[in-house]
Amino acid sequence: MSARPGSKPRISAQGWRLRRPRTPARGGVDVPGQGKSGWISFATVLALFALWWVASHRQWLPPLFLPTPEAIVARFFRVLNEEFSGDTLLGHIYWSMYRVFTAFFLALVTAVPVGIAMGVSRVMRGIFDPPIEFYRPLPPLAYLPLVVIWFGIDELSKIVLLYLAVFAPLAINARAGVRSVPIEQIHAALTMGASRAQVVFFVIIPGALPEILTGLRIGIGFGWTTLVAAEMIAAKAGLGQMVWNASNFLNTDVVVMGILVIGAIAYLFDLGMRRLEVALVPWKGKA
Numbered sequence: 576m577s578a579r580p581g582s583k584p585r586i587s588a589q590g591w592r593l594r595r596p597r598t599p600a601r602g603g604v605d606v607p608g609q610g611k612s613g614w615i616s617f618a619t620v621l622a623l624f625a626l627w628w629v630a631s632h633r634q635w636l637p638p639l640f641l642p643t644p645e646a647i648v649a650r651f652f653r654v655l656n657e658e659f660s661g662d663t664l665l666g667h668i669y670w671s672m673y674r675v676f677t678a679f680f681l682a683l684v685t686a687v688p689v690g691i692a693m694g695v696s697r698v699m700r701g702i703f704d705p706p707i708e709f710y711r712p713l714p715p716l717a718y719l720p721l722v723v724i725w726f727g728i729d730e731l732s733k734i735v736l737l738y739l740a741v742f743a744p745l746a747i748n749a750r751a752g753v754r755s756v757p758i759e760q761i762h763a764a765l766t767m768g769a770s771r772a773q774v775v776f777f778v779i780i781p782g783a784l785p786e787i788l789t790g791l792r793i794g795i796g797f798g799w800t801t802l803v804a805a806e807m808i809a810a811k812a813g814l815g816q817m818v819w820n821a822s823n824f825l826n827t828d829v830v831v832m833g834i835l836v837i838g839a840i841a842y843l844f845d846l847g848m849r850r851l852e853v854a855l856v857p858w859k860g861k862a
Contacts, residue, residue, distance in 0.1 A: 642828040650828040659829065660820040662812040671814040674805060675798045678737035682794060686742045687787060690749025695775060711743040715801045728809040740801040741794040748790025752783025788852045792845055799841040
């Protein structure tokens with residue numbers, strides 16, 4: 576039994592002082608890992624930035640390997656207004672976002688239905704599971720030459736490469752979401768006279784939505800990870816192409832700046848997906 580508020584701490588038979596149980600979180604349940612962590616994240620970012628500032632100004636590494644934050648900011652505003660590697664920074668951002676989000680949208684409207692079909696049909700699982708599981712562990716650079724041979728060096732090959740990188744995690748998470756739906760809910764719907772299509776649309780898909788949204792977050796991460804590989808294919812503009820060209824000429828400040836911009840865009844999208852997840856599946860983690 577827990578100690579009453581204001582009571583004295585209990586002493587065990589061995590003389591140890593027993594700790595009073597923690598006050599449960601809101602709702603009466605103390606959920607591990609729950610609670611706000613914004614200030615912790617903010618302090619972590621500040622600590623990393625401070626470490627970078629000290630290391631670069633004390634030249635623990637030469638400026639060629641670790642530019643100062645001020646050099647990165649100066650280069651950012653310079654590339655924002657002047658062309659570098661064929662375009663300004665906004666132009667590079669536009670082309671990269673166009674490629675990534677075009678591939679992401681195409682994967683969304685194809686991979687999610689395929690994943691749901693794999694979860695509800697053994698025939699569809701038998702058809703799609705082998706090719707997806709075969710190419711999923713392959714790094715994009717492994718099948719990049721084949722994509723170029725098949726689709727050329729224009730925009731189509733870049734979008735196809737990004738599409739393949741995003742397709743697998745979306746399909747696998749959608750399938751996992753279908754398999755996570757409690758069988759009792761499906762049986763209850765069938766008992767009440769629901770058809771197979773109604774069970775899929777009104778029971779399985781809403782139940783699988785949390786896993787599908789998780790797959791979207793993972794998929795867009797894979798898309799941005801593959802960006803540099805995709806823009807190595809004779810690209811005239813794009814963040815990956817800008818970073819790649821800068822690395823060839825040892826412009827480390829542009830490389831670091833490009834990496835930070837790519838990471839910032841991906842992080843902002845991830846924050847948007849978190850907001851969408853809270854709005855669409857507010858019960859996640861509470862049921």
